[in-house]
Amino acid sequence: MGSEVVKEDWAEIFVRVLKSNEIDLVAYVPDNVLRPLIDAIEADPYFTVVLPAREEEAIAIVAGAYMGGRKGITLMQTSGFATVPNALASLACPFQLPVVMVVSERGTIGEFQQGQAMVCRTMRPVLQSLGIEHFAIQDRSQVEFVADGMIRQAFATRAPAAIILSPLLTKRPH
Amino acid sequence: MSVMETNSGRQTAKILNRSVMTKRLVARLKNEEAVIGGIGNSNFDLWASGQRPQNFYMLGSMGLASSIALGVALAQPQRKVFALDGDGSILMQLGALGTVAAVSPSTLCIVIWDNGIYQITGSQKTMTSGSADIVAIAKGAGLSQSDWAQDEEHFDALVEQALAGDGPRLIAVRIDGAKPAGTTDRDPARIRINFMNGLGV
Numbered sequence: 135m136g137s138e139v140v141k142e143d144w145a146e147i148f149v150r151v152l153k154s155n156e157i158d159l160v161a162y163v164p165d166n167v168l169r170p171l172i173d174a175i176e177a178d179p180y181f182t183v184v185l186p187a188r189e190e191e192a193i194a195i196v197a198g199a200y201m202g203g204r205k206g207i208t209l210m211q212t213s214g215f216a217t218v219p220n221a222l223a224s225l226a227c228p229f230q231l232p233v234v235m236v237v238s239e240r241g242t243i244g245e246f247q248q249g250q251a252m253v254c255r256t257m258r259p260v261l262q263s264l265g266i267e268h269f270a271i272q273d274r275s276q277v278e279f280v281a282d283g284m285i286r287q288a289f290a291t292r293a294p295a296a297i298i299l300s301p302l303l304t305k306r307p308h
Numbered sequence: 309m310s311v312m313e314t315n316s317g318r319q320t321a322k323i324l325n326r327s328v329m330t331k332r333l334v335a336r337l338k339n340e341e342a343v344i345g346g347i348g349n350s351n352f353d354l355w356a357s358g359q360r361p362q363n364f365y366m367l368g369s370m371g372l373a374s375s376i377a378l379g380v381a382l383a384q385p386q387r388k389v390f391a392l393d394g395d396g397s398i399l400m401q402l403g404a405l406g407t408v409a410a411v412s413p414s415t416l417c418i419v420i421w422d423n424g425i426y427q428i429t430g431s432q433k434t435m436t437s438g439s440a441d442i443v444a445i446a447k448g449a450g451l452s453q454s455d456w457a458q459d460e461e462h463f464d465a466l467v468e469q470a471l472a473g474d475g476p477r478l479i480a481v482r483i484d485g486a487k488p489a490g491t492t493d494r495d496p497a498r499i500r501i502n503f504m505n506g507l508g509v
Contacts, residue, residue, distance in 0.1 A: 187407060190372060194375030200379070223368070
């Protein structure tokens with residue numbers, strides 16, 4: 135790692151992966167942890183950005199866009215993910231729609247708020263019960279491989295996926 | 309009644325029939341417009357109006373017809389897109405009206421069939437049977453071009469405005485409690501593939 139001249143942060147790598155996968159539509163509900171990624175996307179005219187009121191809307195927007203031939207992605211926090219099982223189970227999963235969710239993980243490894251901690255515990259059981267591919271990225275060195283692979287798999291297999299951004303990636307000094 | 313008349317609202321709107329009005333809307337679609345049918349009777353009547361390849365029939369995700377339509381509009385800006393949904397559905401996702409207003413696609417038209425009841429679950433009352441007014445809510449969310457269809461001709465005129473690409477637009481239609489004219493064949497993979505083929509994807 136030390137040999138790199140310019141060290142990209144995780145958000146910059148993520149933006150590069152989105153572009154290489156021709157994902158130019160982003161629907162998100164904001165989160166402080168996602169801010170570097172949100173700021174990079176908002177600042178880049180390559181992306182069309184939609185800010186819905188709820189995460190379910192974000193899922194439906196990228197689902198509709200996919201059926202119209204445009205690739206999109208959603209960004210949300212753990213607590214936002216907790217609001218979307220109905221849209222996943224009755225739209226993304228049965229209709230075989232590659233809805234990719236980037237979920238910033240709150241509620242673990244240093245959480246100070248019990249509500250967040252309890253909501254966080256619902257996330258993986260929901261993903262598992264719906265059979266949704268998910269992986270938590272823990273290190274900057276994993277971002278490109280995991281994000282690219284999961285995005286490609288989601289679109290190739292027409293299945294939703296959750297790319298979880300662990301505090302090990304977003305909070306730990308790299 | 310002309311599209312320009314404004315001193316009219318929910319109270320003055322004629323009570324119409326969803327099956328009849330769905331057919332009336334579909335009959336005006338000549339350019340492969342996309343239509344998203346909301347959960348339940350909205351898409352049952354869309355199905356019964358003839359299975360156009362550009363129709364998408366929701367099987368759940370109640371309230372998200374407008375959001376799916378917004379996604380289609382963002383993907384295919386040259387195509388007109390309609391979302392058909394019920395009052396009970398849109399009441400679940402009022403934020404979606406604000407999202408559509410913020411994105412403001414000129415090609416998007418939301419049609420709300422309002423009978424003031426959750427018809428499919430036993431006709432329990434929705435909020436619109438009381439004081440909630442979908443057009444007032446939509447206007448408050450930023451969809452300034454929102455109207456109560458006063459009668460059949462007014463509905464036609466509003467649809468023509470939407471087809472002219474002056475959107476985003478919302479058309480609210482008071483309807484009766486009659487049953488839909490059919491039932492959608494609920495095969496999600498087939499619905500999705502047919503729809504994507506219909507959109508040329």
